[in-house]
Amino acid sequence: MKQKIIVCCFGILFFLGSCSKDDEVYIPIPAYEEGEEFLTGNLGVFSTSSNAFGFEIPNLSFQQQAQFATGNSLFNQSWVSAPASTTARDGLGPTFNARACANCHFKDGRGRPLVTGQNSGGFLMRVSLPTTSITDAPMPVPGYGNQIQDRSNPTIPSEASVEVTYQTITGTYADGTSYELQKPIYTITNEQFGSLANVQTSPRVGQQTIGLGFISALPDSEILRFEDEFDMxxxxxxxxxxxxxxxxxxxxxxxxYGWKANAPTLKQQIASAFHGDMGLTTSMFPDNNCPSPQQDCQNAPNGGEPEVTDTQLDRVLFYQTTLAVPNRRNVQEESVLQGKELFNTMNCISCHAIDQTTASFPYLPALENITIKPYSDFLLHDMGEDLADNRSDFKANGREWRTQPLWGLGLISTVNNHTFLLHDGRARNIEEAILWHGGEAENSKDQFTNLSAEERQQVLDFLNSL
Structure with a gap:
């Protein structure tokens, strides 16, 4: 496909027929690549519904479909405090951020940013003390651990509250169009177990959970091949x-997995969420999440040892492993193809990488030898001071974040009825998320701000096709 633009002497643009043949210039439209809509090979799903993130990969056996359904039920169920007649789902808390996995990942999608005075709809605040080594795990804060539990069971005090206000930041594109960003400013109040004034903090919003099994099936080599730590x-x-x-x-x-790539396996990511977000023990994390001196928390009854059985944990793991990625849409539209070309030209593809291939995966052989297009290299990148949380997490420093996969990006509004993006939901849409990029992405962001309004829309059309 080609787009014909007729250019005449003195740079004047005329309609077809106004110039001689020698004056005609052809500007090619980037070609559609056969099969580029299939982000996970033949294991994607065609859906643009509000349940687009909730389908299993094709061709599961009847038994596997039953496992998927059980995991789905566990993912969506609300846990209750112990003791309770519903012993299969008691043990919540005593302190927690959410009652169900789906509270943070509604319909397997994204959580919402913090709203002062409301329960965290997918938002939480990590906390820690400075570590002495860049390879260490975050150091828990005495009395609080590694995150603020802002909710609790009756008679148990919650740990603290988090509030937010917003500062408006203005800017202007090269063509004179103005824009506004909102910078969140967080305040921790009502501390019950000591001051948190000088601890490291990191606000987080739950990510969508599609495609996680494909990430599990990637060999380390497919991630490490994108490394260029010293920008050689x-x-x-x-x-x-x-x-x-x-x-x-x-x-x-x-x-x-995680905003800082701080979980090595999907099982550990899930068990950690059960433990930190809902106060539920597993065989991986068997101790109640009750840092000293939370005596009321420590004395509260539990829902079993562990509260989430290995069978339940495995069912949720299977469910998360087999969630499908929706195939792309509108891939042959001219604006989308032009946007793809601009995305590549601005070097966004260097971090939001594609064409990784899964390897041997005994847990679920159906995911083996699949070439995927997650639009992520799953590596840490310096995103600049504006997005820095200044909290280290193993090798990740306070300016670094794992590249977020972009598959499913254009369906978040359909599934979750919002378009809040980035690690704390500060970006109200895709355009604002781009404008917050800095550090290693500063040059790409600058190129975006120098595009025409039509070109910026083409980039957004491409991203919404993912």
């Missing part, structure tokens, strides 16, 4: 892997 190719991009502690193998391994 001089392109300004210096991604590096995080190496984090695996609770099962008891050693440091490549991190691939």
């Amino acid at each position: 190719d001089n392109d300004g991009i210096s991604g590096r892997a995080n190496y984090v502690f695996n609770e099962e193998t008891q050693q440091l391994e490549v991190g691939r």
Whole structure:
């Protein structure tokens, strides 16, 4: 497909027929690449409904479909405090952020940013003390642990409250169009177990959970091949892997989940969320999340040892492993193709990488040898001071974040009825998320701000097709 633009002498643009043949200039439209809509090969799903993130990958056996359904139920169920007649789902808390996995990942999608005075709809605040080594896990805060539990069971005090206000930041594109960003300013109040005035903090919003099994099936080599820690190719991009502690193998391994790539396996990511977000014990994290001196929390009855059984944990793991990625939409539209070309030209593709291939994966062989297009290298990148949380997490420093996969990006509004993006939901849409980029992405962001309004819309059309 080609787009014909007729250019005449003195740079005057005329309609077809106004110039001689020698004056005609053809500007090619980027070609559609066969199959580019299939982000996970033949294991994607065609859906643009509000349930687009909730489908299983195709061709599961009847038994596997039953496991998926059970995991789905556990993911969506609300846990209750112990003791309760519903012993299969008691043990919530005593302090917590959410009652169900789906509270933070509604319909397997994204959580919402904090609103002062409301329960956290997918928002939480990490806290820690400075560590002495860049390879160490975050150091828990005495009396609080590694995150603020802002809710609690009756008679148990919650740990603290988090409030937010917003500062307006204005800017102007090269073509004179103005824009506004909102910078969140967080305040921790009502501390029950000591002051948190000087601790490291990091606000987080729950991510969508599609495609996690494909990330599990990637060999380390497919992540590490994108590393360029010292920017040897001089392109300004210096991604590096995080190496984090695996609770099962008891050693440091490549991190691939979480905003800081601080979880090495999907199982550990899920067990950690049960423990930190809902106060539920598992065989991986068997101790109640009640840091001293939370005596009321420590004395509260539990819902079993562990409260989430290994069978329940495995069902949620299977469910999360088999959630499908929606295939792309509108891939042959001219604006989308032009936007793809601009996305690549601005070097966004250097971090939001594609074409990784899964390897041997005994847990679910159906995910083996699949070429995926997650639009992420799963590496840590310096995103600049404006997005810095100044809290280290193993090798991740306070300016670094794992590249967020972009698959499903254009369906978040349909599934979750909002378009809040970035680690704390500060960006109200895709355009604002781009404008917050800095550090290694500063040059790409600057190129975006120098585009025409039509070109900016083409980039957004491409991103919404993912």
